[in-house]
Amino acid sequence: xxxxxxxxxxxxxxxxxxxxxxxxxxxxxxxxxxxxxxxxxxxxxxxxxxxxxxxxxxxxxxxxxxxxxxxxxxxxxxxxxxxxxxxxxxxxxxxxxxxxxxxxxxxxxxxxxxxxxxxxxxxxxxxxxxxxxxxxxxxxxxxxxxxxxxxxxxxxxxx
Numbered sequence: 001x002x003x004x005x006x007x008x009x010x011x012x013x014x015x016x017x018x019x020x021x022x023x024x025x026x027x028x029x030x031x032x033x034x035x036x037x038x039x040x041x042x043x044x045x046x047x048x049x050x051x052x053x054x055x056x057x058x059x060x061x062x063x064x065x066x067x068x069x070x071x072x073x074x075x076x077x078x079x080x081x082x083x084x085x086x087x088x089x090x091x092x093x094x095x096x097x098x099x100x101x102x103x104x105x106x107x108x109x110x111x112x113x114x115x116x117x118x119x120x121x122x123x124x125x126x127x128x129x130x131x132x133x134x135x136x137x138x139x140x141x142x143x144x145x146x147x148x149x150x151x152x153x154x155x156x157x158x159x
Contacts, residue, residue, distance in 0.1 A: 013131040016077065020101050023124045027108050027117040047111050054107025061100035063089040077136050084144045086151050094137075094157050098128050133157070 065075065067088035073081050075097065089096040102125055109117030140148045 013135065016098070016128060016132050019124055019127050019131065020105075023105055023120050024101075026120055027105050027114075043113060046113060050107045050109065050111025050113075052107070053110060054104050057100045057103030057105070057107055059100075060089060060096050060103060064096035064100055067096075077132060077139075081140065081143060084140065084147055084151065086155070091155065093159055094152065094155050095133060098125070098133065099158055 067085050067090055068075050071083045071085045071087075073083045073085060093099050102121055105124065106118055106121040109115075109121055137152075141152075
C-alpha cells in the first residue's frame with residue numbers, strides 16, 4: 001500500500017465545491033424563472049421525471065459518500081487517498097459523486113422546466129472534467145498504478 005509521501009495529493013485547478021455550489025445556488029434561484037405554466041400532461045410528466053432524477057442523484061451521492069467513508073478514505077481531492085474504492089456504486093462509475101451532483105442539478109432543472117439550469121448542469125460537467133477529474137485520474141494512476149489502470153478498463157467514467 002502506498003504511503004502518504006509516495007505521491008503528492010491531487011492539485012485540481014479548482015476545488016470541486018467551487019464548481020458545484022454556485023451551480024446549485026443558481027439552479028435553486030432559477031426554480032421559477034422562465035418556467036412555463038404546466039398546460040399539458042407532458043409538462044407535468046417532465047416535472048415529475050425531474051424530481052425522480054434529482055432524488056436518484058441524492059441516492060447516488062449518499063451511496064458514493066458511504067463507500068468512501070466505509071473504505072476509510074477521503075473525498076477531498078487535495079488530500080491523500082489511502083485506498084482505491086472500487087466497490088458499491090464505484091463498480092458502476094468512476095465518478096459517482098460528480099454523477100450524483102449532475103443528476104441532482106439536472107433533475108432540479110427538469111423539474112422546474114428551466115432550460116438555463118439544465119444547460120448550466122452541462123457546463124458544470126465540462127468544467128469539472130477539465131479542472132478536476134483529469135487531475136484526480138492522473139493522481140490515482142500515479143498513486144495506485146496497475147490497480148487503477150485495471151479499474152479504469154473495467155469501469156466507465158460516468159456510467
